[in-house]
Amino acid sequence: MSSQDDGNKDRKDDVPEAGLSERRAQLNRKLEDLAVAETKAARKSQSNSSGYAQAMKLSSEFIAGVLVGAGIGWVADQWLGTSPLGLIVFLLLGFAAGVLNVLRSAGVVEQPDPRAQGGKDVQKDRTD
Incomplete structure (x- = not known):
């Protein structure tokens, strides 16, 4: 049995620690490269899907603003009897509201402060 134990010791001594x-x-570098490649692939697929979702959100907000404005204008024309005037005015207002919604969603225009809209004095709230 001692001859087998000596054979195992020789094999362990043949492989230097530096080589291991x-x-x-090298294995760690390969694993890091694979992890980086997977991360890039995940970001790319996520950015494509989130880009499409953002485009759909912005376009639907714009279209909704225009359609609501046109609908209100048409109803106002039917009710008041001012045939094209209400439709034109409210269509333009709906267009402006749609553009404003798109700019807010894109982060270009700041969201309104709910405390300022409540009718309270903002300066008074800060001192309390």
Whole structure:
């Protein structure tokens, strides 16, 4: 049995520690490269889907503003008897509201402060 134990010791002594460390470092580099590649692929697929979702959101907000304005204008024309005037005015107001909604969603225009709209004095709220 001692001859087998000596054979195992010889095999362990043949592989230097530097070689194992080098192989481990190479394996770590390969794993890091794979992780970076997977992260890039995930970001790319996520950015494409989120880009489409953002485009759909912005376009639907714009179209909704125009359609609501046109609908209110048409109803106002039917009720008041001012045939094209109400439709034109409210269509333009709906267009402006749609553009404003798109700018708010895109982050170009700041959202309104709900405390300022409540009719309370903002300066008074800060001092309390």
